[in-house]
Amino acid sequence: MSVRVRFAPSPTGYLHVGNARTALFNWLYARHHQDGKLILRIEDTDKERSTKEFEQGLIDDLKWLGMDWDEGPDVGGEHGPYRQSERDDTYQTYQKQLQEKELVYRCFCSQEELKQRREAALAAGKPPKYDNRCRDLSNEQIASFETEGRVCVWRFKVPVGRVITFDDAVRGEVRFDCDTMGDFVIFKGDGGPTFHFSVVIDDHLMQINHVIRGEDHLSNTPKHILLYEAIGAEPPKYGHLPLILGSDRAPLSKRHGKTSVRQYREMGYPPEAVINYLSLLGWSPKDNREVFKPEDLISIFSIDNLNKSGAVFDVEKMGWISAQHMKEKNPKEILEHAMPALIEAKKVSEPLSAEESDRLEKMVAAVRSGLRYYNQLPEQMDLFMNDEFEIAEAEALEVLKQEHVAPLLKEFSQKVSELDDYSNESIKGCFKAIQKETGIKGKNFFLPVRLSLTGQLHGPEIVDVFPALGKERLLKRIDRVRNLYVEAGT
RNA sequence: GACCCUAUCGUCUAGCCCGGUUAGGACACAGCCCUUUCACGGCUGCGGCGCGGGUUCAAAUCCCGCUGGGGUCGCCA
Numbered sequence: 034m035s036v037r038v039r040f041a042p043s044p045t046g047y048l049h050v051g052n053a054r055t056a057l058f059n060w061l062y063a064r065h066h067q068d069g070k071l072i073l074r075i076e077d078t079d080k081e082r083s084t085k086e087f088e089q090g091l092i093d094d095l096k097w098l099g100m101d102w103d104e105g106p107d108v109g110g111e112h113g114p115y116r117q118s119e120r121d122d123t124y125q126t127y128q129k130q131l132q133e134k135e136l137v138y139r140c141f142c143s144q145e146e147l148k149q150r151r152e153a154a155l156a157a158g159k160p161p162k163y164d165n166r167c168r169d170l171s172n173e174q175i176a177s178f179e180t181e182g183r184v185c186v187w188r189f190k191v192p193v194g195r196v197i198t199f200d201d202a203v204r205g206e207v208r209f210d211c212d213t214m215g216d217f218v219i220f221k222g223d224g225g226p227t228f229h230f231s232v233v234i235d236d237h238l239m240q241i242n243h244v245i246r247g248e249d250h251l252s253n254t255p256k257h258i259l260l261y262e263a264i265g266a267e268p269p270k271y272g273h274l275p276l277i278l279g280s281d282r283a284p285l286s287k288r289h290g291k292t293s294v295r296q297y298r299e300m301g302y303p304p305e306a307v308i309n310y311l312s313l314l315g316w317s318p319k320d321n322r323e324v325f326k327p328e329d330l331i332s333i334f335s336i337d338n339l340n341k342s343g344a345v346f347d348v349e350k351m352g353w354i355s356a357q358h359m360k361e362k363n364p365k366e367i368l369e370h371a372m373p374a375l376i377e378a379k380k381v382s383e384p385l386s387a388e389e390s391d392r393l394e395k396m397v398a399a400v401r402s403g404l405r406y407y408n409q410l411p412e413q414m415d416l417f418m419n420d421e422f423e424i425a426e427a428e429a430l431e432v433l434k435q436e437h438v439a440p441l442l443k444e445f446s447q448k449v450s451e452l453d454d455y456s457n458e459s460i461k462g463c464f465k466a467i468q469k470e471t472g473i474k475g476k477n478f479f480l481p482v483r484l485s486l487t488g489q490l491h492g493p494e495i496v497d498v499f500p501a502l503g504k505e506r507l508l509k510r511i512d513r514v515r516n517l518y519v520e521a522g523t
Numbered sequence: 524g525a526c527c528c529u530a531u532c533g534u535c536u537a538g539c540c541c542g543g544u545u546a547g548g549a550c551a552c553a554g555c556c557c558u559u560u561c562a563c564g565g566c567u568g569c570g571g572c573g574c575g576g577g578u579u580c581a582a583a584u585c586c587c588g589c590u591g592g593g594g595u596c597g598c599c600a
Contacts, residue, residue, distance in 0.1 A: 041600090042600090043599080043600050045599085045600080076600060078599090078600080079599055079600065081599090082599075082600090140598095144597090144598065147597080147598085148597090151596085151597085154524085155524070156524095157524085158524045158525090159524070159525080160524070160525040160526075160596065161524080161525090161596060161597095162525085162596055163596090163597095184598085186598050201528095204528070204529090207527070207528080208527085209526075209527070210526075213525065213526045213527090213596080214526085214595095214596075215596075217596090217597090218597080218598055220598085221598040222598050223598075225598090227597090227598070227599085227600085228599070228600045229600095231600095232600085247594095248528070248529090248593080248594065249593090249594055249595080249600090250594090250595090250600090251527065251528060251594065251595075252526075252527055252528085252594060252595030252596075253594095253595070253600095255527095273528085275528090275529080275593090276593070276594080278592090278593085280533095280534085282592060282593080283592090283593085284593075284594090310535095313535065313536080313549095314535070315535095317535085317536055317537070319536095319537065319538095320537085320548090321536095321537080321547080321548045321549075322548095323535085323536090323548085323549060323550095340535095340536080341528075341529060341530090342528090342529050342530060342592095342593090343529075343530095343592080343593065344534090344535065344536090345533095345534055345535075346534095346535095347534050347535065347550070347551085349534080349550060349551060350534070350535065350549080350550045350551080351550095352550090353549085353550055353551090354549095354550090356563090360563090400562090401563095402562060402563040402564090403561090403562045403563050404562095474559095475559065476559055476560090477559090478559075479559030479560080480559065480560080482559085483559070483560075489560090489561095490559095490560065490561085491560045491561040491562085492560075492561070492562095493561085493562085494558090495559080495560095
């Protein structure tokens with residue numbers, strides 16, 4: 034039997050990195066197996082909070098991460114529809130079945146009553162579970178509640194004295210005593226199914242045979258197993274992933290910083306880097322490698338290598354992973370991806386001429402080392418953009434004040450005007466010649482040169498600045514600095 | 524509170540199942556090297572088996588207890 038897994042998000046916000054990782058592991062699991070299928074299902078039974086915009090956002094972000102699925106609301110499939118909001122009839126059918134089998138009953142307790150009882154139980158140090166009080170209502174009582182106009186929900190009769198055990202793919206055998214569980218709601222007052230019901234019906238009908246989901250569902254699993262039993266179906270194999278935590282080891286939330294894939298996407302992290310980092314949270318290939326392309330992950334992923342304990346999300350490490358992926362890209366590629374950010378920052382405007390993009394690529398080549406994400410580029414490229422830079426730093430002004438600077442830059446300007454070949458060798462040759470002629474070397478040479486070119490004490494390799502600027506701008510810069518900042522001398 | 528899950532450097536983790544390792548790697552941090560400079564890269568260092576019992580010649584590894592963290596106990600999913 035081929036693997037069928039699913040990712041079932043609720044469209045109530047942007048894709049959270051925790052959900053993204055759940056999706057990722059499902060995707061990797063499906064793609065790792067011959068003929069494995071991934072199903073995307075939208076769990077929008079919460080009508081209050083679900084929106085179409087978020088649904089589209091989820092799909093966009095998943096696609097951006099490089100994942101694909103075989104069935105889903107956008108691609109169709111033979112087990113649809115893939116939005117729970119469109120599956121009401123199906124749920125009704127199964128609800129009737131359970132009614133006929135007398136596995137469910139109507140509960141007329143109001144939400145306020147339930148809340149009060151929960152709080153009272155908690156205060157008394159008792160488990161705040163539902164007390165099953167509507168389980169054996171007489172027909173008269175039901176009739177009386179109905180005439181009162183009370184809304185009812187349907188609850189599932191949790192068997193007494195049962196222990197549910199299942200073999201979790203990441204945790205091993207897990208057991209739950211049904212007596213610690215109250216009868217739970219499977220149909221809400223608004224007539225819609227609860228998560229517990231819809232998830233089981235859908236997973237069953239969509240023939241999902243492996244459910245890989247977050248650890249927050251571990252304690253819900255016995256309920257789901259009970260429901261499978263109730264509809265006469267075989268439960269899937271479960272695997273519960275550890276949670277992703279913030280730096281204080283509380284579940285990762287907004288107060289810890291950026292938690293949605295969209296935010297990292299907007300910062301310009303490459304998707305394969307995000308995937309790579311997420312894959313390392315709760316999973317390890319067991320050897321010492323940790324930089325992987327998506328296809329590598331697919332081939333080496335194994336559900337057996339999953340971790341049991343929560344993992345703290347560390348942006349720092351994600352940045353390092355990302356830098357490793359950035360290294361694999363050539364300047365042209367980086368430039369393409371960084372264009373939106375560059376345009377946004379008004380560093381460039383489209384369309385680009387061939388020369389412009391050629392020059393931009395050279396700028397990228399000069400500043401790319403250590404780059405973690407695309408949106409770092411506009412700032413990095415600042416020094417190439419404005420030829421009329423100010424030099425305000427005291428230390429820099431100090432350097433330019435030195436006596437030898439005027440003759441040095443004069444000579445530098447002269448040599449640059451004669452130089453047309455911007456290969457490393459040729460530029461270094463040019464430097465050597467100036468050093469020989471002026472007798473100025475080391476810092477005394479390079480610092481003024483750097484300042485005349487970029488206005489800054491730090492920056493990329495000087496030799497990389499040449500092709501990035503081109504002769505005209507090189508000369509413009511040098512001469513401008515000579516005029517404005519260097520003591521008139523020789 | 525009950526039930527369930529979980530615990531190796533600050534962080535991600537390997538090792539645990541099948542007891543014997545100088546407990547390995549990576550991020551971060553510190554130092555050194557490379558470099559005109561920052562970054563990159565290279566090298567070195569710092570740093571860990573939550574606690575207490577037990578079993579054993581020997582425990583990160585097996586058992587028990589405790590403690591810490593998390594989850595569930597919702598007409599949210």
